Amino acid sequence: MANPTAGFLVIGDEILSGRTKDVNVGYLAEQLTRAAIDLKEVRIVDDNHQNIMAAVQALSQRWDHVFTSGGIGPTHDDITADAIAAAFDTPIDVREDARALMAAHYQKAGVELNQARLRMARIPDGASLIVNPVSFAPGFSLKNVHVMAGVPSVFQAMVDMVVPELKGGKALISRTLKIDRAEGDIAGPLATIASAFPAVSIGSYPFHRAGRYGSNVVCRCSDRPLLDRVMAELKSTFPEGQEQ
Amino acid sequence: MANPTAGFLVIGDEILSGRTKDVNVGYLAEQLTRAAIDLKEVRIVDDNHQNIMAAVQALSQRWDHVFTSGGIGPTHDDITADAIAAAFDTPIDVREDARALMAAHYQKAGVELNQARLRMARIPDGASLIVNPVSFAPGFSLKNVHVMAGVPSVFQAMVDMVVPELKGGKALISRTLKIDRAEGDIAGPLATIASAFPAVSIGSYPFHRAGRYGSNVVCRCSDRPLLDRVMAELKSTFPEGQEQ
Numbered sequence: 001m002a003n004p005t006a007g008f009l010v011i012g013d014e015i016l017s018g019r020t021k022d023v024n025v026g027y028l029a030e031q032l033t034r035a036a037i038d039l040k041e042v043r044i045v046d047d048n049h050q051n052i053m054a055a056v057q058a059l060s061q062r063w064d065h066v067f068t069s070g071g072i073g074p075t076h077d078d079i080t081a082d083a084i085a086a087a088f089d090t091p092i093d094v095r096e097d098a099r100a101l102m103a104a105h106y107q108k109a110g111v112e113l114n115q116a117r118l119r120m121a122r123i124p125d126g127a128s129l130i131v132n133p134v135s136f137a138p139g140f141s142l143k144n145v146h147v148m149a150g151v152p153s154v155f156q157a158m159v160d161m162v163v164p165e166l167k168g169g170k171a172l173i174s175r176t177l178k179i180d181r182a183e184g185d186i187a188g189p190l191a192t193i194a195s196a197f198p199a200v201s202i203g204s205y206p207f208h209r210a211g212r213y214g215s216n217v218v219c220r221c222s223d224r225p226l227l228d229r230v231m232a233e234l235k236s237t238f239p240e241g242q243e244q
Numbered sequence: 245m246a247n248p249t250a251g252f253l254v255i256g257d258e259i260l261s262g263r264t265k266d267v268n269v270g271y272l273a274e275q276l277t278r279a280a281i282d283l284k285e286v287r288i289v290d291d292n293h294q295n296i297m298a299a300v301q302a303l304s305q306r307w308d309h310v311f312t313s314g315g316i317g318p319t320h321d322d323i324t325a326d327a328i329a330a331a332f333d334t335p336i337d338v339r340e341d342a343r344a345l346m347a348a349h350y351q352k353a354g355v356e357l358n359q360a361r362l363r364m365a366r367i368p369d370g371a372s373l374i375v376n377p378v379s380f381a382p383g384f385s386l387k388n389v390h391v392m393a394g395v396p397s398v399f400q401a402m403v404d405m406v407v408p409e410l411k412g413g414k415a416l417i418s419r420t421l422k423i424d425r426a427e428g429d430i431a432g433p434l435a436t437i438a439s440a441f442p443a444v445s446i447g448s449y450p451f452h453r454a455g456r457y458g459s460n461v462v463c464r465c466s467d468r469p470l471l472d473r474v475m476a477e478l479k480s481t482f483p484e485g486q487e488q
Binding site: 010013014015016017018019020021022023025026027028029030031032033038039040041042043044045046047051073074075076077111112114115116117119120151153182183184185186187188190191194195201202203204205206208215218220 | 254257258259260261262263264265266267269270271272273274275276277282283284285286287288289290291295317318319320321355356358359360361363364379395397426427428429430431432434435438439445446447448449450452459462464
């Protein structure tokens with residue numbers, strides 16, 4: 001049976017302008033791979049209600065799970081929660097459970113829970129909260145969409161809350177053969193091996209080090225004996241290869 | 245008049261699995277911002293013919309310019325050129341100009357231009373070549389789509405070839421006020437200023453340093469006197485702010 005699939009929507013003008021370099025894609029990708037959920041598509045859109053809505057609808061229909069990052073803070077440009085609610089035609093308002101959670105934290109910290117911060121307690125009806133152990137304003141899950149913060153430390157904490165609860169597939173095992181030859185030299189025999197093992201995903205990733213070209217050949221599948229066979233075949237075809 | 249727009253398609257299983265961390269989005273975003281072209285959407289898809297085709301078609305219809313990275317090497321998993329040709333229903337084969345360009349380079353380097361490397365000379369009819377000063381296998385531009393390598397050093401060289409040739413809009417000027425207060429404290433007055441200056445894009449980006457929360461308020465527009473006015477307003481509202 002195929003693994004569950006996922007899509008990821010990154011929301012934020014600051015990523016598209018180059019001002020902020022995204023690191024959330026890499027983190028989520030690693031955690032999903034570990035959980036045997038296949039990340040199939042990422043989209044990055046600007047802080048625009050219609051664009052967020054359309055992207056969430058498309059990803060939610062297509063993939064088993066959707067994650068979003070960004071746009072759930074207290075300022076006027078934080079419009080994600082409302083766009084997600086609109087995407088599912090769901091009412092949204094300040095919700096008592098989210099408000100109480102934030103009030104408890106802010107009281108301890110001596111910070112005022114003002115109108116702006118209350119914006120972060122706007123949660124669509126029927127959504128469940130995602131606890132935020134870093135800065136306390138929660139994320140939420142609505143249908144198959146998990147809405148999380150963009151700040152990497154908070155995003156990572158929320159991913160660590162949500163992903164382990166999802167049902168994964170059969171974990172992929174991966175083995176890598178590093179070959180000190182250019183991709184153009186190995187591509188022919190590599191294609192022959194790849195077509196002999198259609199159930200194994202075989203990727204080739206070039207590198208360039210100390211003036212020489214080389215290739216990392218990465219094999220992935222969930223069947224260990226099959227993976228062993230393809231690696232044996234690769235090693236006999238490319239005896240100079242070194243397993244990483 | 246609004247700036248020209250752009251979309252970016254990143255192609256590669258290795259990004260979606262987390263094995264490779266993308267750095268091309270950040271580079272392209274910076275160069276487009278510098279050229280006054282607005283990057284509006286990024287998609288990352290896997291090495292799948294149908295998914296590449298569909299994403300290229302969607303982005304090409306929606307935005308003025310489209311860039312792609314990845315999947316134009318010599319190995320069996322390099323399927324981008326064929327998918328782009330299919331997306332525009334254009335024939336594709338080894339093209340003499342690309343072959344000659346590569347042959348000249350490989351001859352000098354003493355490398356065989358074998359069948360696998362010839363795959364990199366597959367260029368759709370009517371496309372123009374993008375010179376690759378790093379490793380010589382060219383990219384290409386077909387309609388409004390610029391097809392480039394995924395390896396960052398090659399991608400960057402190709403971006404530097406293509407972007408300066410495109411007609412940009414009016415350059416955005418940006419000014420940043422760093423305020424050592426949490427977003428939740430400044431969000432109310434900030435929203436008032438943002439709605440008073442609808443032509444200025446005002447973004448707020450939280451940071452956390454040495455145990456304290458702060459906010460970088462970034463204002464962007466192409467009209468310098470207007471930008472000066474909004475900054476004066478911000479500074480008078482948040483006198484503790486420091487311009488960056």
